[in-house]
Amino acid sequence: KAGVTQTPRYLIKTRGQQVTLSCSPISGHRSVSWYQQTPGQGLQFLFEYFSETQRNKGNFPGRFSGRQFSNSRSEMNVSTLELGDSALYLCASSVVVALGSGANVLTFGAGSRLTVL
Amino acid sequence: GQQLNQSPQSMFIQEGEDVSMNCTSSSIFNTWLWYKQDPGEGPVLLIALYKAGELTSNGRLTAQFGITRKDSFLNISASIPSDVGIYFCAGPLVFGKGTRLSVIA
Numbered sequence: 001k002a003g004v005t006q007t008p009r010y011l012i013k014t015r016g017q018q019v020t021l022s023c024s025p026i027s028g029h030r031s032v033s034w035y036q037q038t039p040g041q042g043l044q045f046l047f048e049y050f051s052e053t054q055r056n057k058g059n060f061p062g063r064f065s066g067r068q069f070s071n072s073r074s075e076m077n078v079s080t081l082e083l084g085d086s087a088l089y090l091c092a093s094s095v096v097v098a099l100g101s102g103a104n105v106l107t108f109g110a111g112s113r114l115t116v117l
Numbered sequence: 118g119q120q121l122n123q124s125p126q127s128m129f130i131q132e133g134e135d136v137s138m139n140c141t142s143s144s145i146f147n148t149w150l151w152y153k154q155d156p157g158e159g160p161v162l163l164i165a166l167y168k169a170g171e172l173t174s175n176g177r178l179t180a181q182f183g184i185t186r187k188d189s190f191l192n193i194s195a196s197i198p199s200d201v202g203i204y205f206c207a208g209p210l211v212f213g214k215g216t217r218l219s220v221i222a
Contacts, residue, residue, distance in 0.1 A: 004159070033210075035212070041214070042205075042212060042213065042214035042215055043160070043205065043212035043214075043215075044212075045210045045211060045212075048210065056210060058210070090159050090160075092159070103147065103148040103165075103167065105150065105162055105165060106150075106152075106160075106162070106207075107162075108152075108158075108159025108160050108161070109159050110157065110158050110159050111158075111159055
């Protein structure tokens with residue numbers, strides 16, 4: 001069974017640019033969530049998607065957006081990049097027990113490491 | 118939003134020693150999850166706890182769901198070099214900042 005696949009694994013952008021990250025969940029997993037990981041803040045929740053709808057959103061500015069497609073694949077976009085957006089962006093999929101619930105066991109991808117110069 | 122306080126932030130231990138780490142929340146949780154992240158990888162689930170007072174083991178790992186439902190503990194017995202990594206506690210849409218474990222052979 002294939003795991004969660006994130007692309008690209010590494011990318012470098014400059015301030016002001018935008019970036020799109022992709023996530024393919026485990027087959028049969030309909031929920032996809034995104035997290036930002038930085039050394040100072042740890043893992044911070046960005047969004048949770050289920051059935052192509054954003055169900056929960058973390059405390060991030062509107063420059064961070066996402067979407068989910070009918071095949072459960074998800075993308076996230078960050079516009080007008082800032083230096084502070086440099087981070088590892090992790091996607092996780094789950095078989096939903098309850099949206100926004102801690103009971104949803106997450107299977108993470110290896111992440112997309114974004115460096116903003 | 119919810120915050121999880123995880124401690125310690127880092128630990129340096131000798132191979133063979135036992136390790137303890139804990140996590141506290143300002144809110145009552147119905148589930149506690151513990152994950153481990155190896156370098157260059159995403160976190161992987163270690164143990165899931167679903168009931169207050171529950172004590173669950175996974176090999177050398179043991180985790181407990183606190184009676185108050187606001188805390189959880191993870192213990193690792195007889196540590197080995199492959200235990201190196203970052204351990205996270207997690208609740209609903211929130212993660213602790215992690216405990217970075219280093220094992221000295």
